[in-house]
Amino acid sequence: MKINRRHFLASGLIAAGGIVAAPSTARTGAEVSPDNVVLATLLDISKCIACGACVEACREVNGHKFPRPEKPFPIMYPAKVKVADWSERQDVDDRLTPYNWLYIQTAEGEYNGRSFELHIPRRCLHCQNPPCANLCPWGAAYKDSRGIVGINDEICLGGAKCKDVCPWHIPERQTGVGLYLKLAPSFAGNGVMYKCDRCRDRVAQGETPACIEVCPEGVQSIGPRDEILAQARELAARTGGFLYGDTQNGGTNTFYVSPVPFDVLNAAVEQGPGKPHLASVGNPFVKEELLARAVYAAPLIGVVAGVLHLVRGATSEDNNE
Amino acid sequence: MNSLTLVFRLTVFALAFTGFAQMPIFSRYYLADVPGFAWTADYYFNHVAHYILAIVLLAILGWRLPRILRRQSWSAMDVTVGLCWIGIVLTGIVRVMKNQPESYFSPTLVMWVDWGHLIFVVLLAPLALAHFMTRRARASARRLHNAK
Ligand code: HEM
Ligand code: HEM
Ligand code: SF4
Ligand code: SF4
Ligand code: SF4
Numbered sequence: 218m219k220i221n222r223r224h225f226l227a228s229g230l231i232a233a234g235g236i237v238a239a240p241s242t243a244r245t246g247a248e249v250s251p252d253n254v255v256l257a258t259l260l261d262i263s264k265c266i267a268c269g270a271c272v273e274a275c276r277e278v279n280g281h282k283f284p285r286p287e288k289p290f291p292i293m294y295p296a297k298v299k300v301a302d303w304s305e306r307q308d309v310d311d312r313l314t315p316y317n318w319l320y321i322q323t324a325e326g327e328y329n330g331r332s333f334e335l336h337i338p339r340r341c342l343h344c345q346n347p348p349c350a351n352l353c354p355w356g357a358a359y360k361d362s363r364g365i366v367g368i369n370d371e372i373c374l375g376g377a378k379c380k381d382v383c384p385w386h387i388p389e390r391q392t393g394v395g396l397y398l399k400l401a402p403s404f405a406g407n408g409v410m411y412k413c414d415r416c417r418d419r420v421a422q423g424e425t426p427a428c429i430e431v432c433p434e435g436v437q438s439i440g441p442r443d444e445i446l447a448q449a450r451e452l453a454a455r456t457g458g459f460l461y462g463d464t465q466n467g468g469t470n471t472f473y474v475s476p477v478p479f480d481v482l483n484a485a486v487e488q489g490p491g492k493p494h495l496a497s498v499g500n501p502f503v504k505e506e507l508l509a510r511a512v513y514a515a516p517l518i519g520v521v522a523g524v525l526h527l528v529r530g531a532t533s534e535d536n537n538e
Numbered sequence: 539m540n541s542l543t544l545v546f547r548l549t550v551f552a553l554a555f556t557g558f559a560q561m562p563i564f565s566r567y568y569l570a571d572v573p574g575f576a577w578t579a580d581y582y583f584n585h586v587a588h589y590i591l592a593i594v595l596l597a598i599l600g601w602r603l604p605r606i607l608r609r610q611s612w613s614a615m616d617v618t619v620g621l622c623w624i625g626i627v628l629t630g631i632v633r634v635m636k637n638q639p640e641s642y643f644s645p646t647l648v649m650w651v652d653w654g655h656l657i658f659v660v661l662l663a664p665l666a667l668a669h670f671m672t673r674r675a676r677a678s679a680r681r682l683h684n685a686k
Contacts, residue, residue: 297566298566360645361644506638509638515600516596518597519596520601523601
């Protein structure tokens with residue numbers, strides 16, 4: 218199986234360096250240590266009553282991670298680089314901000330001749346192959362062994378590339394915090410990016426993310442990805458509902474189940490900065506595996522050709538290295 | 539300079555360019571605003587371009603490896619430049635592996651591999667230049683000597 222061979226290659230190389238590399242999605246049901254199990258969440262949006270308890274709980278539980286920017290901010294060049302300051306507006310809760318990692322989006326409209334009003338808790342979806350982490354040029358954004366995608370606030374420079382490459386533009390910037398202040402604050406970086414880390418510290422202690430625990434309606438559930446995905450499919454099939462998140466962006470660890478199709482919801486929700494869409498998103502890395510195979514093969518083919526060439530005594534090629 | 543060397547140098551230049559395009563600098567510093575240069579701020583485009591260039595580079599390096607290994611005398615500079623290349627290639631390959639859908643590497647490792655890739659690139663640039671200059675100086679000295 219190609220996946221196994223890749224894991225073998227990868228873990229072999231890293232194990233040689235004595236550093237952990239655990240294949241994460243391969244869960245065999247047997248006693249797998251919990252920190253190796255990729256967790257996913259299911260959100261049954263037909264149940265959400267927009268009480269906002271989850272939003273409140275998220276802010277309370279994660280408040281200690283929120284930015285405490287130093288002011289005045291360094292002057293940044295060129296002048297078109299804008300400050301992103303939410304520190305005076307920490308109570309904004311109708312969109313995503315560095316101080317609000319979860320908000321309730323509302324969709325009202327008509328579908329099949331019946332009117333609907335649905336509420337959708339929105340946050341980072343924790344993609345399986347997250348572009349925000351893959352493309353971070355600084356190793357600050359990461360995917361961990363539980364499938365949580367996070368951003369290391371100690372090293373993030375706030376360049377906001379993760380936000381640009383995320384199809385939902387989830388991470389939000391706060392200026393005036395983080396490592397860039399110690400480097401060249403006027404010329405590179407612009408703070409730190411923040412988003413839902415699926416309560417990483419709580420999950421590490423075996424606890425449930427705050428938003429899930431506090432919900433009076435039991436909108437969300439969390440568990441091993443394959444089980445939760447099966448539940449989501451079953452729920453959608455049983456209720457004639459629709460599923461979002463299973464294949465979006467190449468697959469995520471968040472599954473929304475709705476009685477109304479997502480293209481209808483997408484047209485009905487308010488969108489804009491900090492207010493993500495619900496459109497269908499393809500896999501941005503479709504060619505990734507093909508390219509990787511070529512990357513692994515290229516040096517081998519080169520060496521074989523080079524050796525053959527030498528053995529045949531050719532000397533025409535120059536000798537500068 | 540034969541044509542393979544030319545291809546090699548162009549590839550290295552293009553790798554450095556698409557590599558630095560991975561940082562959000564070309565949009566900040568107006569390069570992407572120059573007509574015809576909008577692609578310099580397209581992260582997905584530069585990502586794929588960097589991969590394709592890396593494939594070309596690795597094939598050339600592989601081709602040259604047997605020749606490099608046969609070299610008799612290794613100056614300290616040769617060794618340092620060689621180590622930088624090994625560093626760039628290994629960290630680059632680990633980054634590619636890490637970007638595969640089913641792979642998982644610890645966040646700390648990812649950070650160091652990333653920083654490593656950048657550090658080796660930043661080391662190689664001045665070293666390669668110095669290396670090139672000393673070789674040229676030596677080569678012209680030899681030519682002078684032979685002409686006598
Ligand atoms: C030693 C070489 C360098 C290192 C290690 C380095 C490191 C980085 C990294 C990793 C980022 C990404 C920040 C992020 O995504 O948060 C970045 C961004 C940036 N770098 Fe560099 N860089 C180097 C050279 C340069 C040079 C030569 C310039 C230009 C004069 C530059 C200007 C910038 C700028 C403007 C940003 C973007 C900040 C933003 O968009 O807010 N860097 N740098
Ligand atoms: C002279 C050769 C090379 C130069 C100058 C170069 C330069 C860079 C730079 C400056 C970055 C952005 C900073 C960072 O992420 O650390 C980068 C990223 C990257 N490089 Fe290279 N690199 C070279 C060769 C390679 C090779 C041989 C490979 C693969 C085998 C590779 C794979 C990558 C990957 C995967 C990234 C992350 C960005 C992305 O996913 O597109 N690089 N490179
Ligand atoms: S939703 Fe966006 S921020 Fe969250 S993991 Fe996916 S790409 Fe990253
Ligand atoms: S999982 Fe945790 S961090 Fe994420 S939205 Fe819920 S409470 Fe907030
Ligand atoms: S706590 Fe539950 S019901 Fe209330 S807004 Fe959040 S998800 Fe909806």
